[in-house]
Amino acid sequence: MDVQLKTFLADNPVFRCYLFYTAILTLKMMFMSLLTIRQRVMNNSFVSEEDAMYLKGMVSRTNEQVERVRRGHRNDMENIYLFFIIGFAYIWTDPSPFWANLLFLVFTVTRIVHTCVYTVVIMPQPIRGRAWLIGFLITGYMAVRTLLHFC
């Protein structure tokens, strides 16, 4: 890649930090796909006929353990994808590297907590609700900052 481009963007600490947490959250979301497959196999609940036929299993779309992982995965799509986009936009509002890094870090931790208490070791509320809320507020803060900066 062009040397000057690397200097301008990839050496910017906020951008580097964003790319780092993006990679972690990508791996976290990929884990949801593996967890779904695991639950489908363990609970013998396949969603399409050709899958059930190939693995000599049953077609079922209402298994709660499978659906729980799928809800967690969907919640990730609703929240983490939004973070990817608005986190990128937020970089251009010129935040301090320390503050931006803190927001990205806390968001990442809350989403990992969300997954653990929802799909790995099910914990009573309000743990999951609070993990979601903190991530939601961080997303909202970055959106408002971006809006005010570019309006």
Added chain:
Amino acid sequence: MDVQLKTFLADNPVFRCYLFYTAILTLKMMFMSLLTIRQRVMNNSFVSEEDAMYLKGMVSRTNEQVERVRRGHRNDMENIYLFFIIGFAYIWTDPSPFWANLLFLVFTVTRIVHTCVYTVVIMPQPIRGRAWLIGFLITGYMAVRTLLHFC
């Protein structure tokens, strides 16, 4: 952030405009999460047992008012996320600032209309279908322009 980087990207009017509408659409999608929570509480329809237990409510996954908001949210994920990506790609095809701004603005308005007539004040078709179609055509236009530019 590096002064020169700011000059190159953040002062580009098309990119600034993209970031502005990205922030608005992010807030719009966050609103869907709040609307889902509101419908779950008002209709006493919680999706996971630990939620129902915490809020002393019922588990239900078929409440139409909840499902309607969730369908609207999913439709946003199908359409707005795609806009975020292809809108960013489209910037690099060097569109005129006026035209790009118009496309971004109209897309944003149609998605807000879509949400209003689908989940806030339910309106008969084809209003929602047309709002969706306009946004869909804008996305398609930007995708084809990007494809032709970089092929």
Added chain:
Amino acid sequence: MDVQLKTFLADNPVFRCYLFYTAILTLKMMFMSLLTIRQRVMNNSFVSEEDAMYLKGMVSRTNEQVERVRRGHRNDMENIYLFFIIGFAYIWTDPSPFWANLLFLVFTVTRIVHTCVYTVVIMPQPIRGRAWLIGFLITGYMAVRTLLHFC
């Protein structure tokens, strides 16, 4: 757009290549929306009352041909959106243009195969599973490379 910005980013072969495949995958995902509409009309299975009323059809949420397309579309959202994000991050790890182009190309082909064998001409497993797996491994490779580069 600023001449120097174009020089730095849009002339970078890996970035151009990324934008090209992004446009193709965007059009591929838009095709899923059209396929859903087609299946809803052909199977007379509309999801909202106002749609059924407008098109003089029935409300149904369990038609397998419609649900199959929706599952394919959701699988795209789980996998292609993640590719868009991590593919962008991966560009900054300074990959060779040949190798990056190959990864982007193979990912795009596997996702098109996935759609074809899942929703257009239904094929027995493990074709779909393998197409999904190759794309999944490419996403994982790019995530790990990005993680190692920016940690």
